[in-house]
Amino acid sequence: MSLLPTGTPLVLLNAFPLDREQWEPLLAALDSFDGDIITFDPPGIGDMPSSSSDPSLTLIADAAVAALRETTGSRDAIWVGSSMGGYVAMAVLERHADAVAGLGLIGTRAGADTEEAHARRLTAADEAAAAGRAPEPQKVAESLLGAAARADGDLLASVAANVARQTGEGIAWGQRAMAARPDRLAVLASCDAPAFVVRGDDDSLTTAEEADALAHALGVDVTVVEGAGHLVHVEEPGVIAHLIDGVVRA
Secondary structure, three states, rough: OOOOOOEEEEEEEEOOOOOOHHHHHHHHHOOOEEEEEEEEEOOOOOOOOOOOOOOOOHHHHHHHHHHHHHEEEEOOEEEEEEHHHHHHHHHHHHHHHHHEEEEEEEEOOOOOHHHHHHEEEEEEEEHHHHHHHHHOOOHHHHHHHHHHHOOHHHHHHHHHHHOOOHHHHHHHHHHHHHHHHOOOOOHHOOOOEEEEEEEEOOOOOOOOHHHHHHHHHHHHHHHHHHHOOHHHHHHHHHHHHHHHHHOOOO
């Protein structure tokens, strides 16, 4: 067992299309974490200004590593990403492997979009940009949560409100950035840091096979969270806090 240095920072990377308020349940569960915790929004989401750069997850990855090193003085961190945030974490691993002291992937996949999924993203981007907001925030929120969480009116309302306050420009930028991402499964196979993979068994947006592929590449087992949907860190934050603690102690 080789413990990570005391105080290793933790970077939390957003699920789409939510701002960093999504991490509040997990932050409450991480009250004993000994290190800086960094959350931030991608371009056009939450309080982050829009970007004139071509949509790219590598832009977010490079900026996140620069911000980590500038604000904390640390060369590396534990990177935990949900959904789109998982894509960004894999881009960090590919471009800045020395910045990755640990890796956590929640409700995400390593593969590039199929042609059909790519086309759907671009259509969704155009629709959001035209509307100036997220179409049907309630429907989006329902798709992100498992049945148990959907039955919790307060939780569902909170996620729907988060989606509703995002700009169409920010949503369009994120969709286009995700559509442009490459397959990064081989990148995961090169990771020598402690890692975990989590999937809710009621996740309608990623499959068990996709989670298995991530875990196999990293040499770990999938943690399947019964009753949870796509946003395990929102629905069952204690599970994620426990897994982060395991990475720290690996």
